[in-house]
Amino acid sequence: MGVILYYMNFLSLFVLIPVLMMLGLFVSNSRKQIQFITATGASLLLILSGIITYMYLTERAAGNVAEMLFTADTVWYAPFNIHYSVGVDGISVAMLILSSIIVFTGVFASWKIDPLPKEFFLWYSLLSIGVYGFFISTDLFTMFMYYEIALIPMYLLIGIWGTGRKEYSAMKLTLMLMGGSALLLVGILGIYYTSGATSMNLLEIAKMKIPLTAQYYFFPLTFLGFGVLGALFPFHTWSPDGHASAPTAVSMLHAGVLMKLGGYGCFRVAMYLMPQAAHEMAWFFLILTGISVVYGAFAAIHQTDLKYINAYSSVSHCGLVLFAILMMNETAATGAILQMLSHGLMTALFFALIGMIYGRTHTRLITEMGGLMKVLPFLGVSYVIAGLASLGLPGLSGFVAEMTIFFGSFQHTDTFHRVMTIIACMSIVITAVYILRVVGKILFGAIQDAHHEHLTDATWFERISVVTLIIAIVAIGSAPFWISGMIHESVIPVISHLAK
Amino acid sequence: MSDLLTNLLSGPVPIEAYLGVSLIMFFAGVYGFLSRKSMLMILISIELMLNAADINFVVFNRYLFPGHLEGFYFALFTIAIAACETAVAIAIIINIYRNLTSVEVGNLDQMKE
């Protein structure tokens, strides 16, 4: 392992730890062992993300102004100029924190997963490999590879451990995301070959100038490719079905982190590498994302399944991410990253809670629940907090992110962009409508079903999961300056590249 | 009419005539392959196709590149290979007959779609 680290840099620990987890799981044979391995691994990852953050901030404070820190580069496939190159900036660090928190909480949320716990966590670890790898990569190939690695475990995770129309949803999700990755691959190949770069490294390609005509072809492809994962209208329909059917931890990880790969990729790859086309074509995608934002929110109002509500809400919130990056200014982009972080956390919290509630009531239909606050006070209160975060209550993360986006977007000098911003703002009211509707229906009022009288509140592992997420949400929401500063500083190079 | 006939009979045969024959043979073979019901007939049709190619080789060699022997040799090898093919094919057809008591190609339809 030392040798590997020597070649691959300690950032690769983010990938290695899940790999070791997988190996450990392979040989484990009791639930105790499985739990031990996964909990240890997830905790290590969480600690590691803390260390990375600390190191990153110290390094920056020490005056290191490189665009990416802790970079390492090993030639992998020399003929194609494919390198295994890693590196992080503030954005990736933020995403790593997010991933670690959610992987950690996901483990606890599926503490008693049944059946086949071993297989579940094997796939779960593979999924997290994809996620982590994507965020530490700076090479287009490895990014794409990790992106796809993250896709495929979804099929089995949903298909085997899911609920409802799981087979249909799993297939749909996998195929649609695969479609996205098809667009993406053409885009990536196009970027690489037309740029004339001698490396697939993002930073190297960014130095080259891709011909404008090529940008016109490959920008939309790349953006759409990532956009599918970011639930861009009209390619979002995998999200409601997929999330509704997925098991708790998978919904959490998928909505919480995987969908962020889309936004991150759009920003890091599509826009960063093809700034001219981004400028020319932003209006079109702005309209699409604007539709996502409002449409998702409206569609959520009418759902009755908790997970569907949350899935549509994710469409709306993730639409906001893409919306913000298309504004192409520092503030909006910072907001977008914050929104990824914030949405990741709160949607994970939502899905965790929904999973826990479902595990008790065996229904997710809001019409069949009511008055749960009385019997499940912990889960109830947590749900309210998640809801408030989602509708943008100050002090919780959603507010910080959304406001940064709105204010950033509104700084755009073009009236069209400002009008779009105002339209996007409307989503916050609609969000309030559906969140409160749900909270009112399921938590408040009288208990609907006599079986619900004797439900038991959250167990300790569920509490760990929920409390961790809430702490993160509150921390970002009430002290946003440091994380916002960290992100802002890293957004600047990208935006200034876009401005050229 | 009679002049032409005389020319053809007395003068050297033009290469076009050979090629015409080989082409006709080839497509006769193709037609036979597509239209015959018996597998044996189909096999004979294939022989026609291969022999058409052989004629081509020989004729080209004789007329166009008289200094070499490549075409002749190729024809010889093809004949040998055709014999192998026929042998194997006949064996398989016999096997089919054992299984189906028929050598009609239309009966080979157990696997489709």
Next chain:
Amino acid sequence: MQYTLLILVLPLLSFIVLGLVDSKWKPKVAGTIGTVVLGIITALSYFAAWEYFSMHRIAGVYEKIIPFNIEWLRFTDYLHINLGILLDPISVMMLVVITTVSFMVNIYSLGYMVNEKGFERYYAFLSLFTFSMLGLVVATNIFQMYIFWELVGVSSYLLIGFYYTKPSAVAAAKKAFIVTRFADLGFLIGILVLSFYTKTFDFGILTSGDTSVFASTVGASFMGISVMSWALGLIFIGGAGKSAMFPLQIWLPDAMEGPTPVSALIHAATMVVAGVFLVARLFPLYVVYSPEVLHGIAYVGAFTSLFAAIIACVQTDIKRVLAFSTISQIGFMMVGLGVSGNGGHEGVGYMASMFHLFTHAMFKALLFLGAGSVIHAVRSNEMSHMGGLRKYMPITNITFLIACLAIAGIPPFSGFFSKDEILSACYEFSPYMGATMTFIAGLTAFYMFRLYFNIFWGKEHKHQHTPHESPFAMALPLVFLATVTVLAGWIPFGHFVTSDRANYDIHLDFTVATISVLIAVCSITLAIIMYRKESKVPKRLATTFSGLHKAATNRFYIDEVYIFITKKIIFNNISLPLAWFDRHVIDATMNGMAGTTQWVSVKIKGFQSGQVQQYAYVFLLGTLIITALVLIF
């Protein structure tokens, strides 16, 4: 004055502590903690007020003091959100009002809520509310105000929905939140527009009178209206939402589903005047850059006031009467601001509005607490279940009467002074406005005494338990607030709070005063005739004006309009079709692609016929087609 930070921090801590321990402590302990904390910050506020107002004025005006200001979040180089404390006359006055009422309500709740489940939760929420409201009024910048604005909204939501098992309470909470949220959208967009042009959130810079800040707004307009009007108009929508101005007033009457002390604190004294405070805070901008919006505010205020007063005359739920009365009185304050100019005598409306805010907070809180006391005694909100209670509840009776007199504008109670100033400002603005407001003042007197007599006089209702006076914890705040109500009128308010922070001597306009007092007295007399003893007059009036009566009872069907818009239009005609569209068009397209492929797959299976001759045929055809294509092209 760094210690003012404590005023914010203590209630927050109290909220966190009470929220986290939840029901692990005894209810009494939680209540005591909440109340003690409130007591401390009340004292601190008083001290701060004393210290602030006893400072020397510089060039005749009170200075703005910012004892604490940190950067919380940076958007751009010039737009950054600070969290801080801004002390100027109105914020200091608000500190006093909020802490006082909140303290009283905390004490009162010790008695009122003692048997409720979730007592700790209640105190936690109260602390949260107090924290948010205080943060709102001391905000140094408009964005901080927005932050606390939202927090206030959410505490209101939580408190209205305190009885969460009661569907009506849940619905009311939801309604309150969504309606104000909708209004906040206006506020937010207003901030967006304002900050886009002025490049700052800071109140200090915005209201400094420095025109260079607004340089970029000159000539900038959107759809024919100047951007400043847009910005300020939109910001006012936010204020209108919180302050229940027409047509966003619908949430307030329903908000009475919350515990009565909460109604007293949030929905009478403090939160609902946030809109007024907002307009007052940005008053220099309104006056200079968009007087037409300011006038619009006056008209909206006047209409709301009239509208609410009419409805209040026919409501039978005592808390709803008070709610409509609150709306009406806030209308007064809005009118006061709307008709005001800047500085000196011009600015009397501003001063009066703030004065009315102050006095209203006291007497309206008193009214609500009194009503709470009554409800506590008879366990019902309906007037028909009351009557003749004066015998059983003397303290409540007297204090309630004082409050009624104050709101009716009878000298020497505080309401008289503040309302009178508003009226005279209105007359200066336009006689019609003055007359309208005087008429509304008369209506106020009428419905308040209708309320009073229905509760404490009239025919006695048969009670299951004999009503009795409230415990000490509840009576104490009543007495305290009554005292304030009696005395507050004599405060030389113009010395403290004016539009330009300079000194202004209040002088009563006797013509206006006389007229209004006369009208008030007449109205009261009418009320005495109609309601002191059982009489047939009200019923006859109701049948005579049955249309109006019915409309007013049903609050002029505004709620129905909203339900129509939300249920029928948004829910059924936008959301439902969208959800359908999503499933049956977009999703179906995706599924359709898959389905088409399957269909094609089935259709072309004959291609693979199993016939070797056909295979050869296709083979040959393929060869020939390729040859032909290659040779042709």
Next chain:
Amino acid sequence: MDYSSFLQMREEFSLLAVMVFLLVYDIFAGEKGLKYFQPVALVLLTVHTVLNCMPRDAFEVAGGMYQYVPMQTYVKSILNIGTIIVLLQAHKFLNEDANRIKRGEFYFLTLSTLLGMYFMISSGNFLMFFIGLETASIPMATLVAFDKYNRKSAEAGAKYILSAVFASSISVFGMSLIYGSTGTLYFTDLATLITGTPLQIMAFVFFSVGLFFKISLVPFHLWTPDVYEGSQTNITSYLSVISKGAAVFVLFTLLIKVFGNLVTQWQPILYGLAVVSITVANVFAIRQQNLKRFLAFSSISQAGYILLAIISGSAMGMASLVYYVLVYMFSNLAAFGVLSVIENRTGKVQMSDYNGLYQTNPRLSFVMMLALFSLAGIPPFAGFFSKFFVFSAAAAQGYYVLVFIALLNTILSLYYYLLVIKAMFLNKSENPIENIKSDFPVRISLVVCTLGILLVGLFSTIYNQIAVLSFGM
């Protein structure tokens, strides 16, 4: 004439030696000795593979009839390994009572086809090529019809031999026209003599369909599913991997070496064929219930992907192609290996039979899943890398639209691969296949395949080695 230069054809001679030895062994060894027939054969083959795995410098034998370039060593090694894996998987089948007596023949026939492919790969003359081609395909027909008493097998054999001969007739006819228009059959001479006259173009098309048939591109693929279904599973896997792999390599070399001047003609042809092959095969595949037919269509579409590498016509394309064949071999043989284990034991090949396989046979399902994911091009399995490189090679030449179409098709292919995975992992079955304890050789083969799938992509050395040589093509 110096015959010693013939000895440079080391691979062929070595293989021939093995074959002859096995033939003699089979005939003369007693009942006891025959027990060890298979181990001996496999050991010998392994030795043969190891001995011949190092590339040498390019050379010519027999006046250019036989041309060697280093890359051929890799291709031949891949074929060797593939053959060994197939033979390992066939171990069980050949040990059945009915087949025991035919073992020698099976080996001899298989190795004959392999020898034919060797010659086909190394040929420098159309005569040599043709002989190689036929040596590879005629014994193959007997292999397909190996199971004499099975009607399906007989039918498949007949279909194969008829189609194959038909194809080679056309091909030979094409060769004759090439000869007629140029006067030579040597590749090196042809490269300059082929100038693009219409006759030559027609001749080229006629000739190349013979190879298209072998690679089974649409519309020359129709025999494939039937033959795959009918023949014994191990033979199917041999047919789908080894025979196809050799053919694509030869196609590439011929197109570059001989028909380089016709590049403007053959590129659009391959373009069209690639699109049609991938799409049609995928559309057919989604409906297949018989897993052997299913894999047949899958292999047709895989062949279409390989065409992308050929179209690029570059050194990168060459390397990608060889790499693709390697990865494809591991993946497909893993899939077929599992298939054959189950079919040999239970006779079940329908997809519905596989329902709930994971419950009873987790390892087999796991290997199958890896294989399918690799075929579908999912990282971190080798299939992802090979697909990426093929696409990359095509994209480097500007074929973005083609890459895009191919990629859209990967969605479709993922769909049907997932169907199998769904059957194994998701579906429940009342009557699942019982737990199968596969025998040792099969296990080795599956482990080798699994390792190949897992490691060939992650360790770049293999590709880099191939790439180094591809510049010499």
